[in-house]
Amino acid sequence: MKSIGILGVGQAGGNIAEIASSMGFETALINTNQRDGLVNTRVEKKYFIPGYNGAGQDRSIGLKAVNENYKEIIDFVQRSFKNIRLLLVAFSTDGGTGSGMSPILIDLLLDQLPGVNIGAIAIVPDRNVLAGNRINAVECIEEISKIDSLSSVFLVDNDQMRKLNPQSSKHEIYLSSNHQVMEAIKNVLQVTKKSSFYGNFDETDLMNILNTRGVTIISSTTLTDAKTTTEVASKIEQSWGNSIFCPVESIGVIRAGLIYEGPEKMAKLVNVPLVFERVGEPLELFEGTYISESDPTITSILAGLSFPTRRMRALEGSLEKNKERLQSLVNKEHTQKYDSKISWASNLKAKTPQRQTGSVTSKLSKYKR
Ligand SMILES: Nc1nc2c(ncn2[C@@H]2O[C@H](COP(=O)(O)OP(=O)(O)OP(=O)(O)O)[C@@H](O)[C@H]2O)c(=O)[nH]1
Ligand SMILES: [Mg+2]
Structure with a gap:
């Protein structure tokens, strides 16, 4: 599996890199959250963006992480992959880290990894995700679609797994999507190692196809x-x-x-x-x-x-x-307040009595008979 490398960005990306490692691909991962990345024990090369603790589904935080650390990130990727012909950057489109970091990172790597073609494995969320995730996914895919010289983009559709297994848990769907996508890529790469009397499909054929934008x-x-x-x-x-x-x-x-x-x-x-x-x-x-x-x-x-x-x-x-409802939710965030109807009742609360201090002579004269 030496000619294709897998770089996972964010949690879903790290999970795909983990499976790719077990299949013999060269892998590495990048995350803004160390705890997420540490669970992917099979991926040896890891880079955690210093000073971050996840992106909390905010793409602009992922983007900022690349802006502030691009030198270290590029250096890490250059060091992590040797002799590959194609680097596939894997990430989910609807979170913050992978979705925010990957488009700009891919664009930078296209200039910084001469001789290596770059493609993407981008996860499209299933139908049950909420508005914030949908917005992230659409923005990310739009950015990816506009990158010049990008090779194959594999759009892994979590909804395809959901359709086939409506009763499955999220975790089962994720695991099975990750397995199937890496299995598919591994299989076509393995075919290129076989020989045939009737017509070979070799690695150059595969790369010709995969380098198509x-x-x-x-x-x-x-x-x-x-x-x-x-x-x-x-x-x-x-x-x-x-x-x-x-x-x-x-x-x-x-x-x-x-x-x-x-x-x-x-x-x-x-x-x-x-x-x-x-x-x-x-x-x-x-x-x-x-x-x-x-x-x-x-x-x-x-x-x-x-x-x-x-x-x-x-x-x-x-x-x-849901345009109107969503817009009103956003407006509400900054305008909402509660007006009490019993503000008069505050006077009923015990107050520390204020002690009036008088002179000794006035007290003495008060008791005088
Ligand atoms: N196929 C697949 N999808 C996943 C997996 N993990 C998460 N997802 C999808 O990715 C979305 C969440 O993205 P994450 O990868 O956790 O986000 P992230 O890039 O780590 O970004 P932040 O957590 O916001 O910092 C979910 O809504 C799912 O759509 C996975 O292992 N496989
Ligand atoms: Mg995460």
């Missing part, structure tokens, strides 16, 4: 029950909507990979024009065919996709719908 997804599906080219194409297309990533919404894949593993007779049913009928044929396609007696599976990598407008509008929708 825009949104990238990786998905896999088994083809066991498919009998025709149409059925195979439709299974593949379905997998683009059911992966851990934000579902593909629109046409316009720029580069793609299709990797087939399984028996030879099934390989014939993969018909490229049919597979790309709905999303449009990519500019370049890199294929790999690995014949074995295992269950037939197709892994697709689609790169250069647009940012998913429909998914983003769903995040923004509930903000729009």
Whole structure:
């Protein structure tokens, strides 16, 4: 896993780096909160921004942390990753640390890590998060989408896991999202190490795809029950909507990979024009065919996709719908006060009696008979 490095920023980023470490990727993490980062024991290289204690879901604190410490942070990243070809910065878009730090950090690293391509693993929150988190996510994704020369952006959609497992706890959803995204990246990287008589998918092919600017997804599906080219194409297309990533919404894949593993007779049913009928044929396609007696599976990598407008509008929708209520909450914060109706009653409270001191002679004369 040496050619791809994972840099986690914030808590969710650190958790992804933790799993990546256990899979053999080079990793490092950055956080404003030492306690969060220390739990990721498998990540050896850690940088905690001095003087901070979390960003409390405030993106401007994450931004400030980079502004004040960018020299040390860049130096830390340069020292942490050796000989990688692609650095993926992992973070959640709806907190404060990862969401505030990552866009500016990625932009700086693009100048400071010559020869290394940089991409992102950005977590899109599930439907249950509140207004503050939604605002963070939308701002962060907008910033990420505007960075020039950025390679693949993987948008990990916590809602995809929530949809499949509505009863799961947050913790289970997070863990499972983190596992699936790293598993997907690990699998395509591992394929590049295999050899085949029929068509190799090598590391240069993978890097060509992953260095494409825009949104990238990786998905896999088994083809066991498919009998025709149409059925195979439709299974593949379905997998683009059911992966851990934000579902593909629109046409316009720029580069793609299709990797087939399984028996030879099934390989014939993969018909490229049919597979790309709905999303449009990519500019370049890199294929790999690995014949074995295992269950037939197709892994697709689609790169250069647009940012998913429909998914983003769903995040923004509930903000729009509650615009007035949210604005009145903010106004209330600074204007609210309570007026008591019994201010007259304060006089009833015991008061320390004020002792009048008189002269001795006046007291003596008071008792005189
Ligand atoms: N997939 C996944 N999502 C996570 C994980 N942890 C947190 N999240 C998501 O990230 C959001 C919280 O972001 P964090 O990463 O905890 O925030 P942070 O970057 O540490 O920023 P602050 O805590 O505000 O300083 C949650 O609302 C979830 O959407 C994780 O391990 N995996
Ligand atoms: Mg945190």
